[in-house]
Every structure is written in structure tokens, then in C-alpha cells.
Amino acid sequence: MTEDELLLREAEKIAHAVGRMFPGLCEVVLHDLRDPDHAVRAIEGALSGRAVGDPATELGLARIADAGFPDVLQNYPNRFPDGRQAKSTSIGIRNSGGEYVAALCLNLDVSLLGAAAHALTRLAGTDGPAPLAESLHARTGDELRALVEDYAADRGHTPRSLAAAAKKDVVRLAKERGFLELKNAVPALTDLLGISRATVYNYLR
Known part of the structure; x- marks a missing residue:
């Protein structure tokens, strides 16, 4: 067996294995460039309708004519005879003398992928933003404490040293962010802010 035949035999294994991994989605063609x-x-x-014994494509002929033709053309746009869009990669195979013996070509049908991508884009799409920020995780007592302490620190105070208006504001902020749904939220606020339960409920009116 000649070197060229050995290369073609091994490349043929690759063509069948890769094509069978993506049935109905990817066409894999091995071209013998010695017989254009x-x-x-x-x-x-065979997504293109071609069969064994069919002639080389323009790309194959270009490889035969020019030894300096690129070894690999990756992910270039293409089209099947019926109009479906394809993404193609062409890999030239040289022998030890540097001559092109074969080309392994992969033609991926991207028409189905394009439709799927469009559907996924629509599925992931959203309308306008909600009128207020929403968190989808359950609030915790530690987060309530952090909210109050951060609010006070931003104003150069401890929670208990805040003015009455600021305490009222932070209580309402806690309500807006869902913390008042927590069990023992009101006792926690009274402890943090140094106010009574009655004052908390008054702030919430």
C-alpha cells in the first residue's frame, strides 16, 4: 500500500466516525484529490445529495492547482443545493512530499440551529422592568440587620443614633424589600433601632 492510499484509508475512518456522531446535522466528505x-x-x-465518485468542488480544484493553498479553511459560510445555510470546514491532507492528497470537509446544517437560536432568543426575552427590584431568594434576619446597619453607616450613624425620620425611612425600606415578612422582623427592628413595637407599626402606616 502506498503512502497516499494509507492516508486516504485512515482519513476515511475519520470521515465516517465524525459523520455518524452528528447524524442528519453534519455531512462529512473525503475527497481524493488525485482524481478530481x-x-x-x-x-x-449526505446532506448535499452527493455520492461516492462525484467530482471535486471548486475548493478541491483550487487545492490541486496550488500547493500553497491553506491547509485548513475553518467555519466559512456555505449553502446546500436546496438553499439551506451551512457552516463548512475544509482540511487539506498532504503526503510526506508536501503534495495535497486528500481533503476532509465538514458541512454543518445550521438552518435548524438558526431556528432554534431564534426560538431561544424569544424564550429568553423579557418585557420592561418591574416597578421595583425583586429578589427571588428568601430574606434572612442577617440580611435585615445588614440593611439597617449599612443604612446607618452610610449616614455616619449607628442604627440607634439615627434621627426619627431616618428610622422611619429604614423601617419602610425594610418593608419594601420584603423583610417584614420574616418571623420576628418587628422585634429585630425594635432591638436594632432602639424603638418600641408601637413605633415600628406607626412608621408603617
Whole structure:
């Protein structure tokens, strides 16, 4: 067996294995560039309608004509005969003399993926923002304490040294953010702010 035949035999294994991994989605074609009129040596997942023995494409002919043609053309746009969009990659295979012997080409049908991407974009889409910020996790007593302490620290105070108006504001802020749904939230506020329960309820009116 010649070196060229060995290369083609091994590449044929790859063509079938890769094509069978993506049935109905990816066409894998092995071209024998030594015989451009009957270049298709193997094809798996024939999405283009081609068959073994069909001629080389323009890309294959360009490789045959120019030894300096790029070894790999990656992810270039293409189109199947029926109009479906494709993404293609073409890999040239050289022998030890540097001559192109074969090309392994992958043609991915992206028409289905495009439709799926459009559907996912619509599914992930949202309308306008809610009128207030919403957190989807359960509030905790530690978070309530942090809210009050941060509010006071931002104003250069401890929670208990805040003015009455500021204490009223932070109580209402705690309510807006859902902390008043916590068990023992009111006792926690009375302890943090140094006010009575009656005062907390008065602030909430």
C-alpha cells in the first residue's frame, strides 16, 4: 500500500466516525484529490445529495492547482443545493512530499440551529422592568440587620443614633424589600433601632 492510499484509508475512518456522531446535522466528505473527476472517496450524512465518485468542488480544484493553498479553511459560510445555510470546514491532507492528497470537509446544517437560536432568543426575552427590584431568594434576619446597619453607616450613624425620620425611612425600606415578612422582623427592628413595637407599626402606616 502506498503512502497516499494509507492516508486516504485512515482519513476515511475519520470521515465516517465524525459523520455518524452528528447524524442528519453534519455531512462529512473525503475527497481524493488525485482524481478530481471522481474525487468523492467517502461521504457520511449526505446532506448535499452527493455520492461516492462525484467530482471535486471548486475548493478541491483550487487545492490541486496550488500547493500553497491553506491547509485548513475553518467555519466559512456555505449553502446546500436546496438553499439551506451551512457552516463548512475544509482540511487539506498532504503526503510526506508536501503534495495535497486528500481533503476532509465538514458541512454543518445550521438552518435548524438558526431556528432554534431564534426560538431561544424569544424564550429568553423579557418585557420592561418591574416597578421595583425583586429578589427571588428568601430574606434572612442577617440580611435585615445588614440593611439597617449599612443604612446607618452610610449616614455616619449607628442604627440607634439615627434621627426619627431616618428610622422611619429604614423601617419602610425594610418593608419594601420584603423583610417584614420574616418571623420576628418587628422585634429585630425594635432591638436594632432602639424603638418600641408601637413605633415600628406607626412608621408603617
